[in-house]
Amino acid sequence: MNSADSILLVDDEQTILDTLSLMLREEGFPVDTAPDGETALQMAGRKDYRLIICDVVMPRMGGIELLAKLKERGSGVMVILMTAFGDITHAVEAMKMGAVDYIVKPFIIDEVITIARRACASGKGELTGGSGIVGESPEMLATIALLDKSAESDCAVLITGESGVGKELAAAYIHRKSPRSGNSLVPVNCAAIPLELFESEMFGVVKGAFTNALQSREGLVTRSDKGTLFLDEICSLPFAMQGKLLRVLESHEVMPVGSGRSEKVDLRLIAATNKSLEDEVKAGRFREDLYYRLRVFEVHLPPLRARKTDIPLLARHYLGRCCEKYKKRIEGFSPEVEEHFLRHPWPGNVRELKNVIERAVLVTDGGIVTMASLQQNNLAPSALRETGFVGSYKESMAQSARELILNALAHSGNDKKKAAQTLGLSLSSLYRKMEELGISTQ
Ligand SMILES: Nc1ncnc2c1ncn2[C@@H]1O[C@H](COP(=O)(O)OP(=O)(O)OP(=O)(O)O)[C@@H](O)[C@H]1O
Ligand SMILES: [Mg+2]
Known part of the structure; x- marks a missing residue:
């Protein structure tokens, strides 16, 4: 057991x-304790825990709120909640919010130990101690050092x-x-906010600033x-927002829409882009002054x-993650x-690799992932464009259909009913199509 396997226990009952x-501790886990969620949140900010086991109902801050706050911070720590017998709704809510497991009180100690062991073991292989960033190439180690x-x-x-x-992982x-x-x-996500709402979304709005501003909003x-x-x-x-953002960065003040007064704000900015900002500046779409400000620390x-x-x-x-998700046993490649x-x-970088593996796991029923299982789904549209794939109309339609179905299955967590709904197919036609296209119906 190494120190990265530290556990934080949170409960208001001292016993x-x-x-x-x-x-x-007898099992070898380093353990810290906290009497409530608020204290736990502070402790988790100072130290990297592998796992937090916490009660749901506590004074000051309960377990669900603690979980929400940790997620909001982008924390990668695993959380297991303890709920009172008969209070399963809390547990369901917690799992939806990203808890890895729950324990029903009164619990059997052995059960808790097993769950803790399993949780700590599943985080292994992430070579930077629960950071969520997998990588040990010299390039990645240098990048992590820079981060x-x-x-x-x-x-x-x-x-x-x-x-x-x-990039998003790095920001977190x-x-x-x-x-x-x-x-x-x-x-x-700057690309997801409609232009006309940008200013009020970013800087807030006071009630009555414009017709739709019925309430003040932060x-x-x-x-x-x-x-x-x-x-x-x-x-x-x-473009107009770029100037306003720069002003906020420089003055540490923000002025909500419709308000004549500015408020102090203590802000740290992380920005990400997959386009070259330099090119955007040259094209006149990005302000040079903001670009220089951002470029000071580029990773x-x-x-x-x-x-x-x-x-x-x-x-x-x-492969490990997907096997867990789809309850399959696949040894390797x-x-x-x-x-x-x-x-x-x-x-498509890591996202593409992740998708390829997920689909391979969906079509593989055991043993190892072979070229055949990759070829079942590997001619994704992007790959088609890349290889300049030209085939019969029928062949490419089958490829697209396979792609669609595999995506829907991946999104629904292999839930056929949900996937059928997404695709607008009946469950039986989904099964028929899967068989036709050679997709495992397991
Ligand atoms: N080093 C890594 N270790 C583990 N998972 C990774 C790593 N890099 C990326 N991923 C995973 O790959 C996926 C894509 O990563 P992310 O969303 O951070 O990429 P991005 O650079 O923001 O992409 P985009 O430019 O499309 O927004 C995520 O599911 C992320 O968890
Ligand atoms: Mg991203």
């Missing part, structure tokens, strides 16, 4: 803390890299490692006060093809598959 910590440096400083960070390389990592981790990480910038604002796809930030995430040793590591990582993975250019 429970005493017994549980004694038993878990660590940026976490120490408080200046704006620009994360660049191709689509799917892990910086926040979690930074002194601001006790406060919120507020993620904003903006995203104010919500990130003392925490971190993550502006994803920053090149989609409207470039290398594409997957430039850090080949991470490929087998990530493949194994996601055939040598041909491993070689194919190393040769493939991975234009």
